[in-house]
Amino acid sequence: MSYKAISAEEAVKVIKTGDRVHLSSVAVTPHKLIKAMVERGRNKEFYDVKVQHIHIEDKVDFADPEFEGIFVSEQFFVGGNLRKQTQAGYADYIPAFLSETQKLIRDGVLKVNVAMIMCSTPDKHGYVSLGTSVDATKAAIECADVVIAAVNPNVPRAWGDAIFPMSEIDYFVEDDSPLFTHDMGALTDMDIAIGKNVAELIEDGACLQMGIGGIPNAVLAQLGNHKDLGVHTEMFADGILPLVEKGVVNGKRKQIDPGKMVASFLMGSQKLYDFIDDNPMVAMMDVRHTNSVNVIRQNDKVTAINSALSVDITGQVCADSIGTTHYSGVGGQIDFIRGAGYSKGGLPIIAMPSVTAKGISKIAPTLLQGSGVVTTRANMHWFVTEYGAVNLYGKTMQERAKLMISVAHPDHQEMLDKAAFDRFGPHFHYVNPNI
Numbered sequence: 001m002s003y004k005a006i007s008a009e010e011a012v013k014v015i016k017t018g019d020r021v022h023l024s025s026v027a028v029t030p031h032k033l034i035k036a037m038v039e040r041g042r043n044k045e046f047y048d049v050k051v052q053h054i055h056i057e058d059k060v061d062f063a064d065p066e067f068e069g070i071f072v073s074e075q076f077f078v079g080g081n082l083r084k085q086t087q088a089g090y091a092d093y094i095p096a097f098l099s100e101t102q103k104l105i106r107d108g109v110l111k112v113n114v115a116m117i118m119c120s121t122p123d124k125h126g127y128v129s130l131g132t133s134v135d136a137t138k139a140a141i142e143c144a145d146v147v148i149a150a151v152n153p154n155v156p157r158a159w160g161d162a163i164f165p166m167s168e169i170d171y172f173v174e175d176d177s178p179l180f181t182h183d184m185g186a187l188t189d190m191d192i193a194i195g196k197n198v199a200e201l202i203e204d205g206a207c208l209q210m211g212i213g214g215i216p217n218a219v220l221a222q223l224g225n226h227k228d229l230g231v232h233t234e235m236f237a238d239g240i241l242p243l244v245e246k247g248v249v250n251g252k253r254k255q256i257d258p259g260k261m262v263a264s265f266l267m268g269s270q271k272l273y274d275f276i277d278d279n280p281m282v283a284m285m286d287v288r289h290t291n292s293v294n295v296i297r298q299n300d301k302v303t304a305i306n307s308a309l310s311v312d313i314t315g316q317v318c319a320d321s322i323g324t325t326h327y328s329g330v331g332g333q334i335d336f337i338r339g340a341g342y343s344k345g346g347l348p349i350i351a352m353p354s355v356t357a358k359g360i361s362k363i364a365p366t367l368l369q370g371s372g373v374v375t376t377r378a379n380m381h382w383f384v385t386e387y388g389a390v391n392l393y394g395k396t397m398q399e400r401a402k403l404m405i406s407v408a409h410p411d412h413q414e415m416l417d418k419a420a421f422d423r424f425g426p427h428f429h430y431v432n433p434n435i
Contacts, residue, residue, distance in 0.1 A: 001126040003151070003172045008036035011148045011171040012116075017046040019113035020074070022105070022140035023053040026267050027132040027179040028118040030150045031058060037116070038062050041070040048072060052110065054101060054135050055079045055329075057180040057267070063091035074110070076101045076136070077329035078320075086326050095320075095372075098234060098264075098332035099291035102139035115144035118175065120155040122166045130162040130284070131155035132179065132273060133265040138286045141168055150175035158276045160262075160283035182267045184217055184238050190353050191218040193386035198305060198351050199223055201382065201389060205253040206347075207299040209233040209336045212267055215307060215351050223248060230254040231261040232299055234290050234332040237268040241275060256298045257283060264290040291332045296339025302346040304336035308374075312367050313401040313420055315380035315392045317350055324370030337379050350375065351384040354409040361412035363404055365419030383407065398424050399433035406433075 015021060015037060024030055038061050040046065047070050051062050055077045062071040063085040073091035075082065076098070085091040096104060104110045117137055119128040128149070130137060138161050141147055149169045153176060157163075187195075195218025202208075202223065207230035210216040217239035223229065224243065230251040231240065243249040244261070251259045260283045266272060276282045289295055296302055308319045309327060320328050340346035355361055363385075367373070381393040383404065390403040401420040405413050421428050 001122045001124065001166065003122065003166060005151070005172045005174045008032050008150070008173045009039070011173050012036045012040055014146050014148070014171070015040065015046060015049060015114055018048050020050040020052055020111060021114045021116055022112045022137065022144065023051065023056055024117040024130065024137045025054045025056050025133045025135055026265050027057065027181070027273070028130065028155060029056040029058060029180065030116050030118040030175070032150050032173060032175045032177065033116040033148060034060055034062065038067070041067055044070065046070070050074050052112065054098070057081065065090055075329070077331055078326055083327065093326055093329065095330055097291070097330055097335055098135070098287050099293070099335045101136040102286060102288050105136055105139040105143050112140045112144045113146065115140040115147045117141065117147065118150045118152050118155060120157050121151055121153050123157065126166050127163050128166050128169070129155065129157045130164070131158050132267070132276070132284070134161050134284045135264045135287050138164070146170050148173065152176060154179050156273050156277035158282060158284040159280055161286045161289070162284040179273060180267070181269050182212065182237070183269070185214070187214055187218050187221070190386055191215055194351050194353065194384060195219045195222050197384050197386070197389045198349060201347055201349065202226065202303050203301055203345070204228055206230070206301040206303045207232050207254055208303055208305070209340070210305040211235055212237040213307070216305060219305060228252045230299065231263070232257065232290065232296065232302070233262070234264050234287065234336070235266055236261070236263050237266065238272050241272065254299050256295060262290055291335040293335060293339045293342065296336060297342035300344045302340040302343035303349065304340035304347070305349045305351055306333045306336065307352045308350055310362050310364055310367060310371065311350065311383065311404070312364050313404045313416060314397050315377040315383065315400050315404065316367055316373050317375035317380065318367050318371040319374040320372040321370065323368035330374050333374050334379065337375050341379065341381060348379070348381040349384060350380065350382070354385040354387060354407065355412070359411070361409060361416070363408045363412070363416060365416060365423070395433060398428050398431040401428070402431055402433040
C-alpha cells in the first residue's frame with residue numbers, strides 16, 4: 001500500500017523539550033532519523049530530550065559531550081558504541097531485566113513521547129514489519145504519542161509480533177540504507193574448548209537460548225549430530241543456520257511455539273536477515289514473551305547459555321561491569337537462568353574463559369568492589385570454562401569453591417585455594433564437593 005513520505009528533518013520537528021524518544025535497536029537502528037534529531041540538538045532547538053534504547057549499533061553522536069543538557073541517554077544495555085561515553089558519565093544506564101523493559105514503557109514508568117523506528121515497506125494489506133528487532137519497540141509503538149518510521153526495503157518481513165498495521169505510524173520517511181551486519185569471525189582454540197564442554201551437556205530435544213559471539217558459535221558447531229533441537233531465545237545469529245539447514249533445529253519437541261524459532265532481536269550477516277524474511281518458521285516476538293520466565297519454563301530441557309565478565313568462588317556472576325566501570329547490561333541473563341532453572345530437565349549455564357586476554361583470572365576470590373551481581377549464587381547451576389563443567393546447584397559455599405577452583409586456570413588455582421582457605425578456615429581442605 002502507498003504512503004506519503006516526508007523528510008527526516010521535517011519528521012523530527014515533533015520532538016520537543018523534555019520528550020522521551022525511543023529508538024528501535026540493533027540492525028534496525030534508525031540512523032537517518034537520529035542524525036536529523038541530533039542536528040536539531042546541535043542547533044539548540046530543544047533541551048533535556050531523553051533518548052531511550054536497548055542496544056543500538058554503529059556511531060551515534062547524541063551522547064557526546066557537546067550535547068550535555070540537550071540529550072539525556074537512557075540505555076537498557078550499553079554497547080561498544082556508547083561505552084566510553086557511559087563510563088565518562090555523558091550517557092547513562094537503566095538497570096532492568098530485558099523482560100521488564102517493555103513493562104517500564106507499558107506501565108508508564110518511562111513515558112515514551114516519540115518512537116523513532118525502522119520498518120519494512122508495507123505489504124498489500126497495509127502491514128509493515130519491525131524485521132530484526134521487536135524487543136521493547138512494540139511497546140513503544142503502542143504507547144508513544146507520535147511514531148516516526150524510516151521505511152526501508154532492506155528490512156526483512158519477519159513474522160510474529162514484528163508485524164503491525166501502518167495505521168499506527170504517524171510519519172513516514174524513506175530510507176534505503178543497508179542494515180548493520182556483524183561478521184561471526186573465526187573461532188579461537190579457547191572458544192572451541194569451551195564449546196565442546198558445553199555441548200557435552202546438551203541433550204537431544206533441548207530448547208536453546210544463546211546469544212552472539214565465539215562461545216555460542218563454538219557450541220552450535222558441536223551440535224551437528226543432535227536431534228530435534230528447538231530455539232526460544234532473546235536473540236540468535238548466523239551460527240544457528242547450519243543446524244537449521246541440516247534439520248537438527250526443527251522445534252518438534254517444544255511445548256510452546258512448536259516448530260518455531262522464537263527470538264526478539266537478531267544481529268548477523270545479510271544471509272541471516274534473508275533467512276528470516278517472510279519465513280513462517282521464525283517468530284520475532286515482544287520481550288514480554290521471549291523473556292518471560294513463565295513462558296520459558298513451559299518448554300522442556302531449556303538450555304540457557306550465557307557469559308560473564310567475572311565470577312567469584314561462590315558462584316556470584318558479574319556480567320555488567322568491571323568494578324564500578326560499566327561495561328554492558330543485565331540483559332536477559334537472569335530471565336533465562338531462572339526460566340531454564342524451572343524448566344523440566346533445564347540447564348542454566350554460565351560459560352566463559354578462565355582468564356582474560358592478559359592472563360588475569362576471571363574467577364576471583366571476591367568480585368571487585370562495585371561489581372554488579374547479575375546472577376546471584378542462589379541462581380547459579382552449571383559453570384563452564386575451557387577446563388571443564390561443574391554444577392554448583394545445591395552445593396555448600398565450600399563445595400562451590402572447590403568446584404570453581406577445579407575449572408580455573410592452573411596458574412591461578414593455588415591463589416584461589418589459599419583465598420578459600422583464608423575465608424572458610426582449615427576445614428576447607430577436607431571438603432569433598434563430589435559427595
